Amino acid sequence: MVHSVRGVIARSNGAPVEMETVLVPDPGPGEALVAIQACGVCHTDLHYREGAINDDFPFLLGHEAAGVVEAVGSGVEEVAPGDFVIINWRAVCGQCRSCARGRSQYCFATHNAQQPMTLVDGTELSPALGIGAFVEKTLVAAGQATKVSPEASAAAAGLLGCGVMAGLGAAMNTGGVGRGDSVAVFGCGGVGDAAIEGARLAGASTIIAVDIDDRKLEWARQFGATHTVNSRETDPVEAIKELTGGHGVDVAIEAIGLPETYRQCFEARDLAGTVVLVGVPNPTATIELPFIEVFGRGGALKSSWYGDCLPSRDFPMLIDLYLQGRLNLDGFVSETIALDEVEEAFHKMERGEVLRSVVVMD
Numbered sequence: 001m002v003h004s005v006r007g008v009i010a011r012s013n014g015a016p017v018e019m020e021t022v023l024v025p026d027p028g029p030g031e032a033l034v035a036i037q038a039c040g041v042c043h044t045d046l047h048y049r050e051g052a053i054n055d056d057f058p059f060l061l062g063h064e065a066a067g068v069v070e071a072v073g074s075g076v077e078e079v080a081p082g083d084f085v086i087i088n089w090r091a092v093c094g095q096c097r098s099c100a101r102g103r104s105q106y107c108f109a110t111h112n113a114q115q116p117m118t119l120v121d122g123t124e125l126s127p128a129l130g131i132g133a134f135v136e137k138t139l140v141a142a143g144q145a146t147k148v149s150p151e152a153s154a155a156a157a158g159l160l161g162c163g164v165m166a167g168l169g170a171a172m173n174t175g176g177v178g179r180g181d182s183v184a185v186f187g188c189g190g191v192g193d194a195a196i197e198g199a200r201l202a203g204a205s206t207i208i209a210v211d212i213d214d215r216k217l218e219w220a221r222q223f224g225a226t227h228t229v230n231s232r233e234t235d236p237v238e239a240i241k242e243l244t245g246g247h248g249v250d251v252a253i254e255a256i257g258l259p260e261t262y263r264q265c266f267e268a269r270d271l272a273g274t275v276v277l278v279g280v281p282n283p284t285a286t287i288e289l290p291f292i293e294v295f296g297r298g299g300a301l302k303s304s305w306y307g308d309c310l311p312s313r314d315f316p317m318l319i320d321l322y323l324q325g326r327l328n329l330d331g332f333v334s335e336t337i338a339l340d341e342v343e344e345a346f347h348k349m350e351r352g353e354v355l356r357s358v359v360v361m362d
Contacts, residue, residue: 146311
């Protein structure tokens with residue numbers, strides 16, 4: 001059986017998105033059909049629309065989603081029809097050299113559904129991050145659907161599918177933030193604020209938010225920032241050192257992806273401190289650091305990819321914290337919108353007016 005549903009398509013580089021009829025097949029072996037309930041509008045989708053990821057147009061956009069499993073193919077044991085799931089883009093293989101070493105969060109062979117979703121004329125769609133969730137139903141590899149408590153709000157839970165998980169994990173997993181640590185987060189959009197929330201959850205005593213927008217700095221305080229620095233007005237490195245007794249922070253997190261702010265993170269950390277890059281850089285960007293400082297400061301320079309998360313481990317735990325009132329996922333939802341409002345949501349995101357617009361299905 002083929003399911004005819006509405007979906008948001010990017011046909012060509014930079015063109016406004018379109019609502020189209022999408023044909024979604026029943027799940028084959030190892031696949032799951034998910035009825036989408038909510039999907040966040042993430043910057044990665046805008047990158048796809050503008051050809052910054054690749055040029056495999058047309059794209060079926062959307063990937064930061066939660067919904068209910070409708071059907072599964074043969075051999076699927078992870079989920080069953082009726083399960084409430086968060087969709088992830090790292091279905092681990094369990095067999096590669098990383099998985100074999102017990103490091104499944106770094107799986108080198110993650111996978112997606114094998115059957116294509118198409119337009120009515122048969123044109124195959126490229127689903128964003130192997131998901132494609134700006135659609136009423138989508139087809140994913142079963143390992144991409146992580147079962148969590150159905151008591152969670154779909155609009156909030158789905159955000160763990162990408163940006164919020166990336167930020168939380170940058171602090172809690174990659175950065176290893178611990179009790180009493182000092183942390184600075186450069187860039188207070190959705191990912192940066194999630195890193196602030198993660199540092200708070202991990203027990204950091206000093207959390208310094210850095211941005212050039214006072215509105216975003218106010219948002220950062222709502223997620224646990226103890227101090228804010230407007231780097232348009234103040235040298236952030238000097239301000240951070242002043243707030244930490246002249247030493248710098250234990251963990252500096254860069255959530256923008258710019259060489260200039262990465263260099264500031266490098267200079268704002270204490271001896272043996274850690275720098276975490278979670279912002280996505282332009283592929284052409286380069287950075288130059290004093291080699292003696294790399295040696296002399298010690299510590300670690302790390303990159304965080306999807307917050308070094310393992311969805312099967314992290315999603316249920318984080319949803320439990322959310323339901324206990326300890327994780328503020330609702331705070332990331334700036335607005336809920338209809339499926340046909342995605343294009344305007346992209347513009348709001350570009351203007352910095354929202355943390356997340358979330359599509360909620362009728």
